[in-house]
Amino acid sequence: QQPVQSPQAVILREGEDAVINCSSSKALYSVHWYRQKHGEAPVFLMILLKGGEQKGHDKISASFNEKKQQSSLYLTASQLSYSGTYFCGTESGVGSQGNLIFGKGTKLSVKP
């Protein structure tokens, strides 16, 4: 089952914060976050594994609540370069060969 992302789209001014959510109806082994710019391939941001994690680099961080089967991506003090579509990819179990099912994406636009 495809994970559900919210919101579908968000418009920010430079310097503002945003949260993107990803939730699944299935138990999750891992959640992967990617950013895709128009016409380009997705770029890996981070992976969170079962056991409940929080990770971050620069001003982008994420959390994984295994019990709630959801993950959130936090973008703080957004920059123009953060614009793009953010996808979460979920892996439901060991032995799934690492197959990811991607959400429909959240389009983030950062304006000056």
Added chain:
Amino acid sequence: GAVVSQHPSWVICKSGTSVKIECRSLDFQATTMFWYRQFPKQSLMLMATSNEGSKATYEQGVEKDKFLINHASLTLSTLTVTSAHPEDSSFYICSATGGTSLDTQYFGPGTRLLVL
């Protein structure tokens, strides 16, 4: 590190022809490679998963006779779209896992296919 390349980046072909797309891991050995298709403004849809030397595993609804996948080595996988039709026009992206981070999928730059 962990660079994945795809070739060609763009292809335009006539209906009925076959198109081959290559996916290479340049600086690591890819244990598994994945092929995705993405239609405009839509999410990535997994088509198939392949491991070197074995047959690809196709997702439900993906015709394995139409989308031939060959994973000949630990650094190369190819996707051949046979007898392409206009509805096959899409953005095809490969990804690979391996190297130091087995969980991370590294994506290639994608191949845009337009079938006339």
